[in-house]
Amino acid sequence: MTDVQLSLKHVSVKVMAGAEVKTLLSDINFDLHQGDFVTVIGTNGAGKSTLFNVIGGDLQATSGTIELAGDRVEKESAEKRARHIARVFQDPKMGTAPRMTVSENLALAMHRGQRLGLRSRALKQKQGEFARIAAQTGNGLEAALDKPTEELSGGQRQALSLLMATMEQPDLLLLDEHTAALDPHTSQAIMTLTDKIVTGNHLSCLMITHQMDDALKYGNRLIVVDAGKIVADYDAAAKAKLTNADLLEYFA
Numbered sequence: 024m025t026d027v028q029l030s031l032k033h034v035s036v037k038v039m040a041g042a043e044v045k046t047l048l049s050d051i052n053f054d055l056h057q058g059d060f061v062t063v064i065g066t067n068g069a070g071k072s073t074l075f076n077v078i079g080g081d082l083q084a085t086s087g088t089i090e091l092a093g094d095r096v097e098k099e100s101a102e103k104r105a106r107h108i109a110r111v112f113q114d115p116k117m118g119t120a121p122r123m124t125v126s127e128n129l130a131l132a133m134h135r136g137q138r139l140g141l142r143s144r145a146l147k148q149k150q151g152e153f154a155r156i157a158a159q160t161g162n163g164l165e166a167a168l169d170k171p172t173e174e175l176s177g178g179q180r181q182a183l184s185l186l187m188a189t190m191e192q193p194d195l196l197l198l199d200e201h202t203a204a205l206d207p208h209t210s211q212a213i214m215t216l217t218d219k220i221v222t223g224n225h226l227s228c229l230m231i232t233h234q235m236d237d238a239l240k241y242g243n244r245l246i247v248v249d250a251g252k253i254v255a256d257y258d259a260a261a262k263a264k265l266t267n268a269d270l271l272e273y274f275a
């Protein structure tokens with residue numbers, strides 16, 4: 024576990040807010056190693072999503088460098104960085120094409136970039152494989168392969184987003200409060216699936232969550248973002264000793 028998969032050095036993001044310069048991220052230094060599963064917590068407005076946006080290229084760093092899977096990417100567009108990064112958002116509607124069926128969505132995600140084709144014969148040939156993949160979710164997705172995703176439950180749709188995001192082993196997986204819109208039971212089911220996929224495939228992953236129990240339970244490292252800075256970084260051993268109450272102090 025020594026390969027650095029993501030490295031941010033002196034990354035700052037400043038934007039103009041009216042006549043004033045607003046600092047969104049300030050001198051972020053952070054290395055993520057291959058297979059690290061890091062939970063990210065912090066108050067509303069702390070800069071967690073901004074951190075994901077600057078890693079993903081939706082926001083450009085004002086200064087500093089970002090290295091991803093050995094490539095310098097801080098000047099690259101979000102589209103170019105997408106070859107390395109998969110992201111799952113809070114809204115289950117964001118990750119799938121609503122009018123397309125589950126099978127069609129899986130076909131689009133398969134072989135990232137090289138589309139499998141959406142002709143019915145090609146899809147039929149893959150039904151067995153799609154059913155096997157969908158069955159991992161444990162929520163009946165395999166019985167809904169021919170349904171448009173807009174007819175799925177939020178939990179099924181988010182499970183599909185997660186499967187699609189991770190199908191081709193991204194260099195980096197960004198989970199942006201991906202269980203926040205789900206009921207507690209469904210949220211836990213998606214977290215169980217997330218853990219299975221991330222740890223089972225040894226993926227490098229950053230996961231933002233407001234659920235302190237999940238921040239403690241999952242992953243091998245925990246970081247705290249506050250006012251645009253990483254103010255705490257707990258490795259697996261330190262994280263194992265943390266309690267819910269310790270984390271809540273960051274929100275006092």
Ligand SMILES: Nc1ncnc2c1ncn2[C@@H]1O[C@H](COP(=O)(O)OP(=O)(O)OP(=O)(O)O)[C@@H](O)[C@H]1O
Pocket residue numbers: 038040045047065066067068069070071072073074
């Ligand atoms: N493009 C932008 N221009 C100006 N301000 C921005 C921009 N993007 C984010 N901000 C501001 O930066 C701060 C950090 O926002 P961010 O969304 O990263 O917080 P967060 O930690 O993800 O919060 P939450 O937990 O509420 O999702 C906020 O004050 C937000 O309004």
